[in-house]
Amino acid sequence: MASPILEVEDLTVLRDNDSPLFSNLSLKLSQGEVLVLKGVSGSGKSTLLKCIAELNLYEKGGNIKLYGKSSKEWDIPNWRIKIAYVPQRPSLLPGTPLDFLTTIQNLNARQKISKDSKEDVKRIDALDLAQEWGIEKTLWRRDWGTLSGGESQRIALSIAASIGGADILLLDEPTSALDPESSKKVEESLLSMLPPVQGQTTLHNGIQRKGTGPKALIWITHSAEQAERVGTRTLDLSRH
Template identity: 75%
Template sequence: MTSPPLLEVQDLTVLRDNSSPLFSNLSFTLSEGEVLVLRGVSGSGKSTLLKCIAELNLYDKGTIKLGGKQSREWDIPDWRIRVGYVPQRPSLLPGTPLEFLSTIRDLSARKRKLGEDAQEGGEVVDSLDLAQDWGVDKVLWKRDWGTLSGGEAQRIALAVAVGIGGAEVLLLDEPTSALDAESSEKVEKSLLGMLPPLRGSSQNTKNNNNVQRKGTGPKALIWITHSAEQADRVGTRSLDLSQH
């Protein structure tokens, strides 16, 4: 019996305020090890699609499944942990990143998922260590969000999303847009290195350098980027929303 795709989007339709379709009857699947790059002109619905997949946006028609189970069959907190959305610009939050990290670690749904991961023997990725690998000094975690630069906040928010664990699919909305080329490359290398090898393909060389998955990182990524060069570096395939 063939196992279901990791993520499946079927006939997804979102309408604009004037009832014209932003995109319609959009269908695709995502397998473990894949990095699906979303392409399309500004306003084609790339960010909206990610929010729909994360069940943060309403959609007019369609179904979204994780491991064969529809999103609306899950408790929404559990779904949003397993399908994690990382915005391009983190919202201005009160307090410090360290306080934010502590708060979300204490959520009951996240504790349940981390317990499952621990039983599977996953090695936890430390958010502070990961951000430091990306050039963010640990002292910055104790500063208010509002005092951080765009690039610092972007890397910290991404490190939180990865390090807190639980996400099987990460939805990345231009995760390196505020970073220089060297920092972007470090982030790309880390994220791709966490993925399992792409099943059924001996041709994929972007994320099969690791024989075993490292830690409790994601199993697949959906990545928005406006850089054709980055898309070629990270993507195993692409989807152009301008055509839907």
């Protein structure tokens, strides 16, 4: 069996009152998997994603490894490129989405990863991908503050999925502001980017896998129907 891409070992995070938000949580994520996180509100789903992305402290206990190497051994900017966190609502950023895309494309850490990569990666154009999801290219030149929640959500997600370098996407309710038709378009695009899992070229819902994007996803959703469509397995944080 192939080694997991990601390993979370005995992770414990405390609330402000020192009671555990979750404790001794462990999981493994392999290539091609879509791990759906579920649980009641306040069970720590978003916090777990932020811990995996090294955006939250978890010094009370636990270890997170990417390709067998602890996060403590990684250069954190490189870690955050390899494991990209996509929040439910993008923070209000200055300028336009096109400005933001240019900025992150030119980050030193991203440039170095791209230069050192031995893989012949087929790049996805963020603007073309967003257009498939109903975002006209003219919107990329508008200020973030003038965009609707659904527009911002799809643009931020298209950047994360297309920018290159991310082996794992951490998706915090990525379609919560979208109508059902738009949600399914986004789901199908993201799933089609994944590599095959265990030698299979399709998912249970028949989507062909092309292997042109991230290698695995961790996906928070409150929709049981969406979880059934996208997930290869589920982790319930309410039990931790």
